[in-house]
Amino acid sequence: MTVRVFLACALLVLGLAAGRAHAHAGLTASIPADGARLAAAPAAIELRFNEPVTPLRLRLVDAHGRTVAGGDGLQGAPREILVLAVPRDLPDGAYVVAYRVISADTHPVSGAVAFVVGDVPAAPGHGHDHNHDHDHDHAHGGGDWQAASVLVRLVRDAALAVGIGGIFFLTWIGDPGRIARALVACLPVAAVATVLGAGIAGARALDASFPGDIFAAEVWRVAVATSAADSAVMLVTAIGAAAVAVATQGRLAAAAALAFAGIGAALTGHAAGASNPAFLPAAYAVHVAAALVWLGAFVPLLVAARGSDARAAGRLARRFSPFGIAALAALVAAATAIVAHRLARGGLGEYGLWLSVKGGLLLALVAIASDNRDRVVPALLAGRDDARGWLARNLRVDIALGLGVLAVTAVLVHTDPGGGHDHSPAPALAAVQAGAEGFALTATRRGSRIEMTLAGPQGAPATPLAVECVVSVPGAEIDGLRRVPIRHGTSYVIDEPALAAASRIELRVEILIDAFRKAVIEVALGE
């Protein structure tokens, strides 16, 4: 009995000693820092607290409120530092780390940290806002790596199209005249470009200095960890299969090369970041394989056109025709599905612009293909020699358009499809709320920009000591994002890219009237 009482008392004393006399836990630092603008996505997110906390929620949310990493119901021993791994190849855009933790005093604390990856342009009508620093990218060579990535991507895709697509033509349709050697020569070019592309992805992730760091071991270690490496492995396998196809005249190997290339392209980039795992990567794979078939036919057909036998060229073109039509149908179907999927998730902005350019080039290619089918090929089959000139001319235009398509694609894969570059101003959403101590607040929101005006008691201009806002996006479970608005004359402005696409924002405006008085006004902006 005495022992039990003693135990209970001992525990009581221990419990009292353990009850820490801190205020509720607070975030002391975060990596990335709140409001940071990064050239490339971080490998992991770190949140440091002033005391050990138990995480309840730790999520990385994109500008559309979609959770891209982490979740709820996290358990684990209380600790001062929380770490969240960031998915590979995180697309550029604005993100929020939303957290909710329990501090040692059992009180839950929620908060949020926002940061931007890549170049998100300032909201329209900006003028003097100090929150943006576009020089950041160039200081770290981020823009240079992006340009290099686009170029290497273009070279890779062109080499894959001519090499793998051409070898498919060779084995399935026919040989226009000893081009096997030239096609095979494209394969090492494609392989080098693929590997280099993976290295550049690593350099971008590390924000390495351009261009020397491409040789750094660290860059390649990170590259191997990204999805760019998985994609590269698949593509190199495709290249190998294509080489086998040439050596053995094997149709199966050529088809396998196409399949591997499609899968490889779908393993990284926007397809990999999709939330619906089966659909989007499959559509990308089909789209890429079909494009390789179609684009790959240009060089062999051009060689045929420049040969001496018009009828042979015509036969070859006619043999390709069903493949071309099937490839075109598959390409357009997959592209439509991908674009519809993106549109269903919100506007496209700049991404949509480039898509339209690509679509226009595609239409031109289709027009030429139908000209070939209706006019040129029948003439070739009839034995007309000048038809060879027509075919050659058409194919040269085709090649130019094809390179254009690949160039636009290379730019597209580096553009945020989430509409983060939307230049059209979102409709202004206004709310008025009369607050404590006679202050009245008018808040207007346009996209990522929230503008507030304050009127003091009796409508006199308000001159508070300080104004601070706590922003919540209930739809995305983001709570406690603290922002100090910047004062422009009589208005207070917050510009937070991560809020641009939120449909409803709840704002808690804390107005420090004097050292000892605070008025709090809560408004909701949006539906």
Added chain:
Amino acid sequence: MSFTVKAVAVAIAALAAIPAALAHVTLEQQQAVAGTTYKAVLRVPHGCAGSPTTAVKVRVPDGMTGVKPMPKPGWQLSTVKGKLAVPVSDGHGGQITEGVTEVHWTGGRLPDEHYDEFVLRGTLPNTPNATVHFPTVSECETGVERWIEIPAAGKTSSDYKYPAPSLRLTPRP
């Protein structure tokens, strides 16, 4: 369940409630009779996110008169005088219209691991059943904590992150 287990469970449950209060700046006596003299002991249990406290400033509630702060070794004491919200009779037929409205203890250093109390004394307003507040600002080496949130109607101090230390005035027995 054995007695020990139950005792432990109760102890833990009871303890769970305490730390929340320990975390705020509060008055030692949170209830007093209206109209009487009262010794306000402000308890400062921590700094600002770990940073030591270097100044404590409090605004006395409207209607509190005859305010005298207690000096503290290591700290400089100063008061701010202003117009009283409610003039008070001085007992000789006149009116007192000015008095201490704020008390500042500055120039000290209270590390986060330590606890200290800041004391003042005065006569409470004669408004029984009201709750008065002592908004307090803690300034630290880095940062400031403002315990100045006054609960809105229908809410209590525990609903707020930085509630002002509060005192409930009770009627004379």
